Amino acid sequence: MEKARPLWANSLQFVFACISYAVGLGNVWRFPYLCQMYGGGSFLVPYIIMLIVEGMPLLYLELAVGQRMRQGSIGAWRTISPYLSGVGVASVVVSFFLSMYYNVINAWAFWYLFHSFQDPLPWSVCPLNGNHTGYDEECEKASSTQYFWYRKTLNISPSLQENGGVQWEPALCLLLAWLVVYLCILRGTESTGKVVYFTASLPYCVLIIYLIRGLTLHGATNGLMYMFTPKGSSALSLLAFQIEQLANPKAWINAATQIFFSLGLGFGSLIAFASYNEPSNNCQKHAIIVSLINSFTSIFASIVTFSIYGFKATFNYENCLKKVSLLLTNTFDLEDGFLTASNLEQVKGYLASAYPSKYSEMFPQIKNCSLESELDTAVQGTGLAFIVYTEAIKNMEVSQLWSVLYFFMLLMLGIGSMLGNTAAILTPLTDSKIISSHLPKEAISGLVCLVNCAIGMVFTMEAGNYWFDIFNDYAATLSLLLIVLVETIAVCYVYGLRRFESDLKAMTGRAVSWYWKVMWAGVSPLLIVSLFVFYLSDYILMGTLKYQAWDASQGQLVTKDYPAYALGVIGLLVASSTMCIPLAALGTFVQRRLKRGDADPVA
């Protein structure tokens, strides 16, 4: 008697699971950066076009494959063609790499969350130096938020080569993060289905609260205006700038890349989630809903981020003005409170002419305060989430509340994505008869979590953040493009587009519109090939790969070259997933040859 495949309790759970997986940290910390780099409002044009042309078709394809084959990625692709089971294996390998390093972000979110229950917030003040006469030197040179991130959280070493030991505090947080993930996936869809109600909806609650708070902050409008008019001054030059950005190929490539990675295509998670669906589920509608919600969330999050940027930049700009005023007041013994933001330039001019020698003496110390330059610091990734946001939060009133809300939201986003990642690994394992007959699914999940946690301890070492950057930049990018390309070609040309279309019609009762067929067969593969070519040429042209290392003596990031063994690891990461595809095809070919060789003497 075969055990029935577990199903989602209702289709809402499935949609929430997909949203919870797709809406992740990238929506919060990558999209605002891209918006800022490529002209703010004008970036939305390539973004939406790529969503319709690339995002929705590929998402629908993966969901349809999963729902039709009703197996995890390995089984699904083996059914499509035995030679292509390597695609499934490659998906599992990439998901494995991703889950290894992604949960470290949750560990950091936990760390910051636990530290938010203090007054004052630990990243708002610098610690004192040895003899209590001033602040710690590294903290003075950098800022207190950067110090807390690089020294207290990561305890980062100056370069990749200096490994350091495993730091017990981040290690404990990582252990907790994996225990929480294990708790959520323990019972399969039964537990995951309930958890995704929270991980999908709570981030939106927090974002709305932050939107209201962010828009009412002093200086938020500066940030919002900057989002739509970066580097532009007059309306005419703004229009010209935005049209110019539309013609910039980098904007289009980054839009395509962002849509691609933001939806989480190619990891096998979407196939896994869809395999737990009822066969009659309308996955076309769900694909459109999920991709629209994902993009809407990106735009929504970037509005919040830019209002926070504006607040932080205005705060820093006013602080800078205050410092310059204080310096002038002290040097020239002017009356306290005489200098204000409005008369600063006038007075400076007067002092320069009245006391030229004294003025030129202290002139090097005067910083040029500019709101533009404060806003111009475009940051992405962990830097945005843990440095820029915390800097803005520490200046808000009741900062503990905002900090707790913010890191709780990051945790929900991160855990939601982790559920998808682990589902991509576990579904093929539990589908395989060999493994699931020997071990119950709790034990399989436990083993996977344990192995990932043990390897993840590497990222808690002193040089761990550098290894994290390596995994973040190289583990998934090229491999995913190749995987999705092979997937699309497999469905359209190996399995047969007509056969697939009739399968879907029989399964859901709805015909597949011509738009999807055109996209699957022609446009999307072409897009992916062009992205792939672009990335390859970019890597080759760049020469040696470089990374950013934190220099404690200067209090800022410096660029260094990767050592040889790090380049070897990068090559291994990319090769181990992409090589699965040809190797598995070869293996199946050899296997069939041997079987035919055995069968011949009989016939």
Place this chain on the structure above:
Amino acid sequence: MLWLLFFLVSAIHAELCQPGAENAFKVRLSIRTALGDKAYAWDTNEEYLFKAMVAFSMRKVPNREATEISHVLLCNVTQRVSFWFVVTDPSKNHTLPAVEVQSAIRMNKNRINNAFFLNDQTLEFLKIPSTLAPPMDPSVPIWIIIFGVIFCIVIVAIALLILSGIWQRRRKNKEPSEVDDAEDKCENMITIENGIPSDPLDMKGGHINDAFMTEDERLTPL
């Protein structure tokens, strides 16, 4: 004659208290920054209070209990408000060593700040660094407490889920094997109703009511 004496005294004073003189300290006040609208004007009365506070600090130093307000000299008062001061010895010919004045001021900085409603940032003695208050450090960091609480909750939840899963599975495994046993042994005393063994005298645990159909058997397997 008196005028001459007066000039002599003020000349000596002027020599002792000068910007950059030996053992002289510059003081800087930022009253408007600290108090905003409630700022008071800096006049000779405030200067008198300042001299009194310095003399008070010096009197706390052993061997200097005889310091009087008149021993503290102020000069070069600017609009900022900033000025220089020195502390002279009873003979009014020499100034007290800077080290003594420094340590005296440091020990009483809090009292001096409070007298003027200012703090370390708004009442500065240049060249006398103030000891910064170290942040409060509880014996057990707060984050570990919260971490411990959440950790225990998660472990208990995992244990509960695993145990309930094992228990459910054990229940499911027991029933099919009982059905098989009953069908094999014909001379068994257990009566079979609708394929479900019903043994009211079965003392196993007493939890499972075999008369009810189990979840699995409601749907006939294909």
